[in-house]
Amino acid sequence: MIDRKTFVKAVADLVQEYIDNFDRFDDNPQIRVNPELLYVEAIDGRAMLEGIGDSEEAFEDAAYAQGDETMSASDYQEKEDPDFYPIKELLKPTGPHTSAPDLDKIEKIADEYFS
Numbered sequence: 388m389i390d391r392k393t394f395v396k397a398v399a400d401l402v403q404e405y406i407d408n409f410d411r412f413d414d415n416p417q418i419r420v421n422p423e424l425l426y427v428e429a430i431d432g433r434a435m436l437e438g439i440g441d442s443e444e445a446f447e448d449a450a451y452a453q454g455d456e457t458m459s460a461s462d463y464q465e466k467e468d469p470d471f472y473p474i475k476e477l478l479k480p481t482g483p484h485t486s487a488p489d490l491d492k493i494e495k496i497a498d499e500y501f502s
Contacts, residue, residue, distance in 0.1 A: 389425050391501040395493055398477070403428040403486035405474045418476040423467050425500060435471050448449075472496055 389397070398418055405416050415432025477496075480487035 389499050393489070393502065394425055394496050397427050398492060398493045398496060399488040401427060402474055402477045402493070404431055406486060406488075407477070412474075418472040418474055418477070420470045420472070420496075420500070421467060422470055422500065429474065430496070470499075 401418055405412060409416075412429070413431040413433060415435070417430050417432060417435045418427055419430050419435065420427050477489050477492050478486040479492075481487050
């Protein structure tokens with residue numbers, strides 16, 4: 388498992404990657420966090436919607452089955468469901484047409500996973 392400092396740096400690096408390559412993303416870029424593994428990645432809004440659909444489908448499939456094993460699998464799937472954070476809300480203006488990762492906001496995200 389990664390520590391808080393590594394998590395914050397990873398998210399800040401992804402925000403910086405968006406700043407440097409904003410044209411590779413759609414108009415709804417997101418940071419996706421796997422809350423169980425604390426794996427983070429930058430995705431566009433389309434991938435976010437696909438991920439939400441996949442998570443809901445897996446949860447519904449587990450709900451149809453019965454037994455303790457299924458409940459454990461369902462609980463694990465729920466823990467693996469990703470969290471999403473809009474990248475544009477993690478930008479801090481530094482000039483008329485420039486920005487940088489907003490470390491205060493990124494630290495608040497880290498608060499959700501590290502206490």
